[in-house]
Amino acid sequence: MLQSLLPLLIDGLANAALIFFVAVGLTLVFSVLRILNVAHGSFYSIGAYGAATLGLWLVSAGANPWLSYPALLLSAVFVAALFGPAIERTLIRWTYGKGEAVQILVTFGLFLILEDLQRMVFGVQSLYQDTPMTLLGITQIGNVVYLNYQILLIVLAVLVLVGLRLLIKHTRMGRLLAAVVADREVSEAMGIDTDRMYMIAFSIGVFLAALGGALATPTTGVAPGLGAETMVLAFAVAAIGGLGQIEGAAIASVIVATAKVLAVYFVPALDSVAPYLVMLLVLMVRPQGLFGVAETRRV
Amino acid sequence: MSRLLVLFAAAAVLALLILPAAMPSSQFIMTIAIAKGFAALGVALLLRGGLISIGHAMYFAIGAYATAFMMKFGVLADLALLLIGSTLVTAVCGLVFGTFLVRFRAIFFAMLNLAVSMVLFALLSKLYGLTGGTDGMRVATPAVFGLELDKAAFDDILYYVCVGLLVAIGLLIRAYLKSPLGYALMSIHTNEIRLEYLGVSAWSVTLIAYTISAALAGLGGAMAALTIGHVLPEYAYWTESGHLVLTAVLGGIGGVAGPFIGSVFLEAVHVLAVDVAADAWNMILGAALLAVIFFLPHGLHGLLEKRAEPRKSQGVVE
Numbered sequence: 031m032l033q034s035l036l037p038l039l040i041d042g043l044a045n046a047a048l049i050f051f052v053a054v055g056l057t058l059v060f061s062v063l064r065i066l067n068v069a070h071g072s073f074y075s076i077g078a079y080g081a082a083t084l085g086l087w088l089v090s091a092g093a094n095p096w097l098s099y100p101a102l103l104l105s106a107v108f109v110a111a112l113f114g115p116a117i118e119r120t121l122i123r124w125t126y127g128k129g130e131a132v133q134i135l136v137t138f139g140l141f142l143i144l145e146d147l148q149r150m151v152f153g154v155q156s157l158y159q160d161t162p163m164t165l166l167g168i169t170q171i172g173n174v175v176y177l178n179y180q181i182l183l184i185v186l187a188v189l190v191l192v193g194l195r196l197l198i199k200h201t202r203m204g205r206l207l208a209a210v211v212a213d214r215e216v217s218e219a220m221g222i223d224t225d226r227m228y229m230i231a232f233s234i235g236v237f238l239a240a241l242g243g244a245l246a247t248p249t250t251g252v253a254p255g256l257g258a259e260t261m262v263l264a265f266a267v268a269a270i271g272g273l274g275q276i277e278g279a280a281i282a283s284v285i286v287a288t289a290k291v292l293a294v295y296f297v298p299a300l301d302s303v304a305p306y307l308v309m310l311l312v313l314m315v316r317p318q319g320l321f322g323v324a325e326t327r328r329v
Numbered sequence: 330m331s332r333l334l335v336l337f338a339a340a341a342v343l344a345l346l347i348l349p350a351a352m353p354s355s356q357f358i359m360t361i362a363i364a365k366g367f368a369a370l371g372v373a374l375l376l377r378g379g380l381i382s383i384g385h386a387m388y389f390a391i392g393a394y395a396t397a398f399m400m401k402f403g404v405l406a407d408l409a410l411l412l413i414g415s416t417l418v419t420a421v422c423g424l425v426f427g428t429f430l431v432r433f434r435a436i437f438f439a440m441l442n443l444a445v446s447m448v449l450f451a452l453l454s455k456l457y458g459l460t461g462g463t464d465g466m467r468v469a470t471p472a473v474f475g476l477e478l479d480k481a482a483f484d485d486i487l488y489y490v491c492v493g494l495l496v497a498i499g500l501l502i503r504a505y506l507k508s509p510l511g512y513a514l515m516s517i518h519t520n521e522i523r524l525e526y527l528g529v530s531a532w533s534v535t536l537i538a539y540t541i542s543a544a545l546a547g548l549g550g551a552m553a554a555l556t557i558g559h560v561l562p563e564y565a566y567w568t569e570s571g572h573l574v575l576t577a578v579l580g581g582i583g584g585v586a587g588p589f590i591g592s593v594f595l596e597a598v599h600v601l602a603v604d605v606a607a608d609a610w611n612m613i614l615g616a617a618l619l620a621v622i623f624f625l626p627h628g629l630h631g632l633l634e635k636r637a638e639p640r641k642s643q644g645v646v647e
Contacts, residue, residue, distance in 0.1 A: 142615030
């Protein structure tokens with residue numbers, strides 16, 4: 031039994047790690063900006079396209095294959111620097127204080143624009159660049175074979191989780207962010223540049239989504255429609271964990287990935303239904319998510 | 330309604346009736362536009378109550394698949410019965426899901442609708458034996474009051490039936506919005522708790538609106554299934570739901586005609602854009618959506634209304 035469960039466990043956790051990068055970005059942006067960014071999945075796929083393109087170019091240029099790792103990171107940084115501040119400063123900033131309907135619509139408009147932008151820049155064929163995965167090879171324990179790259183993903187996800195925690199609890203910027211989350215007006219009165227905080231939080235969110243996409247390319251590749259697919263999955267995970275809850279997103283990614291892996295194992299027909307079923311069940315009992323804080327109704 | 334608006338409406342209906350004779354190629358597009366217009370009208374109803382659903386395409390899909398199944402098994406396989414049957418099936422689904430969905434507001438309402446619609450999408454694409462999986466299902470041409478017709482003749486009749494339903498149901502929904510129940514729905518948006526203080530159950534008001542909006546989307550789905558002759562799981566995908574909200578907002582949610590104006594406008598622009606910029610269609614849509622939200626908070630319908638009666642109507646951006 032254990033023999034057959036171990037690869038499932040690693041598969042599940044590696045899956046969870048990839049979902050976590052996107053979901054935690056979404057949840058972070060929501061907790062600071064109070065905006066559900068429907069275009070978040072697009073940053074994931076743009077990060078993925080960037081990483082794949084850069085990786086393929088490195089390979090064709092005959093560069094050292096180990097350079098494909100910094101390429102993954104570089105792609106995410108580039109996407110965050112290119113889109114984060116620019117989009118927050120213009121579109122997103124306009125929606126602060128407006129209704130949810132407007133915020134969802136504006137980011138949906140952004141999603142549509144980014145979808146076509148990807149088609150124009152990267153074409154419609156799927157890209158696949160697995161150098162980082164093959165370089166790390168496989169490990170065999172008994173009869174169990176797993177990819178070392180999957181372990182790397184899990185370690186990175188834990189690092190990001192711990193890093194975010196440290197950033198928010200123990201750095202000046204993190205404390206400022208927390209203050210803005212708690213009360214924007216008072217923070218502003220105390221002299222915090224809240225506009226800047228919003229921009230930073232949004233850019234970190236974009237970076238995390240793009241990083242998730244970049245890290246996913248070696249295992250799954252990238253094709254049109256990936257952004258839309260990732261978006262709903264990230265929604266589901268963020269909602270299960272409670273919107274705005276970083277640890278919640280981590281636990282929810284593990285729950286969703288486990289549900290998915292179990293579904294693949296026992297009822298393969300239901301594998302893509304699993305995350306949404308979990309989301310429905312959780313939200314029906316606790317609409318604010320597992321770790322969310324209930325908000326009182328506005329009068 | 331001012332005289333000018335009545336005139337506008339009459340002219341629009343007349344144009345719809347003459348259009349296929351003048352431009353035969355437009356008939357299919359207009360049927361689709363009206364079908365999607367019904368679904369967008371459903372979304373617009375909820376938006377009037379301040380509720381945004383990013384899962385409403387599921388009711389469009391339920392209506393379409395209901396029609397496909399009824400044709401497949403030869404139950405009620407006649408145009409009128411198919412439309413009525415599919416609408417009823419969707420209304421019942423809306424009522425059942427609505428009982429728990431309408432307890433939620435704002436983002437939670439949006440996300441729960443999304444979750445239900447994604448479950449449906451996944452089931453439709455995975456249950457290959459039942460639904461044909463990602464290939465979808467073919468919908469044969471049904472009889473019309475017992476008359477067996479070829480596809481072209483059927484499409485002609487379907488088009489005029491759609492226009493007729495557009496007028497009839499449009500007037501009904503207008504009456505609903507002008508009724509106390511319709512005003513109660515709008516007050517869900519402005520101040521729900523005061524509504525309850527008046528002794529009105531917010532839950533029933535939203536549930537009735539939700540069921541009606543599901544039925545409208547289902548009727549649209551049935552129309553689309555019949556004219557396209559094929560149904561696909563993608564009908565239920567979340568981006569389709571987003572498109573429905575987009576259509577409603579583009580047209581304007583201030584009046585019944587708004588979503589249809591939005592839908593016809595979008596289909597028309599789509600046809601034009603296919604020749605010029607096929608790859609940029611979504612980009613055009615997204616930019617149009619942003620432009621409408623920024624500059625025309627009452628949608629295209631709001632433009633008409635401003636001319637006709639300067640009173641302020643409801644928009645999304647408030």
